[in-house]
Amino acid sequence: MSKFDWIKEEIEGLQNAGLYTNIRTLGSAQGAWLMVDGKKVLNFCSNNYLGLANHPKIAAAAKAAIDEYGVGPGAVRTIAGTMGLHTKLEDRLAEFKKVEAVVTFQSGFNANTATIPALVGKGDVIFSDRLNHASIIDGCRLSGAKIIPYEHNSAASLDEALKEHLSSYRRALVVTDGVFSMDGDVAPLDKLYEVTQKYDVLLMVDDAHGEGVLGHGGRGIVDHFGLHGKVDVEIGTMSKAFGVVGGIVAGKQVIIDWLKQRGRPFLFSSAMTVPDAAACLAAVDLLEESTELVDKLWSNAKYFQSEMKALGFDTGKTETPITPVILGEATLAQQFSKALYEAGVFGTAIAFPTVPQGTARIRVMISAAHEKEDLDKGLEIFAEVGKKLGVI
């Protein structure tokens, strides 16, 4: 008997159920094609929506910033870690997203765990979409507020929950993903906004997969619905479409001011690094210059999704470039992913607990980095593997 036996048993259990995550290693820059575990494969699963992760202008901006400012921020933001690059990035993002103010964090995950506990606590209540992202759930738990889930994307369910529970609590926050990362469906933010107006409660949206994707030139879900100035807090990430890393909180000046006083990852974890901040600034410049990449992302996604449907795959209810290929059992999804890899496509299997039991899938992430030949190659391989494994 050793004190680690239980962990070994847990891991074996995961392996037997097809739920153990085997991590593949990349040996090249992000792009339409990748070296994965030594083999060149078509990249169908990174969040590099616009192909910015290795964009020459962005890489050059990061290098130039290193030459001028070095690498590390040296401290947390509130002590000695706020550099001109951070404040410039925040100002540029606020302009880009047409909000009063922005504060950045080291990641989108941190942005959620900073923001939710700063806005609600013991004695308060959070109304949370049933399928919200893990970082929202963790932020909710950290806050100590009562968490009441409402039915996925249902403004009616939210309305009922508010009617029944609101009066028992001091303050309330409604929180939803903007784009749901595993299915690609979009929250009905306009309808949710109406409900939060009716009850006069805070509305927060986590737009990690909408940042750089939805709205005019990638300005996000609030822009997509024309809700400028109406959504109280918008979370974003610069790790997906922006191709870098870093979290965004955008919204009213008063909330941003408060997060700089009470957002724990802002106060107790060092600032974004110099090259990251400079790279994010360059990404904002690129997005403001032209909508070309965002347009290409959407036309690629539409093409790929309609061809996949025509082949007979179940791509769920996506409304965005996220393309779930729903297979069912976790073991089948793992087998499918392995066969894709052998045939030259990198598409990771996703299973419980990331998605509900019985809905394991390959989630294809379409990017502006793909050319039509790439998509056609991917479709050909999907068709071949789908037939071989009896899926289509």
Ligand SMILES: *Cc1c(COP(=O)(O)O)cnc(C)c1O
């Ligand atoms: C990816 C994601 C995050 C985390 O963003 P990072 O910047 O990678 O930490 C948060 N929320 C949602 C909805 C996400 O999809």
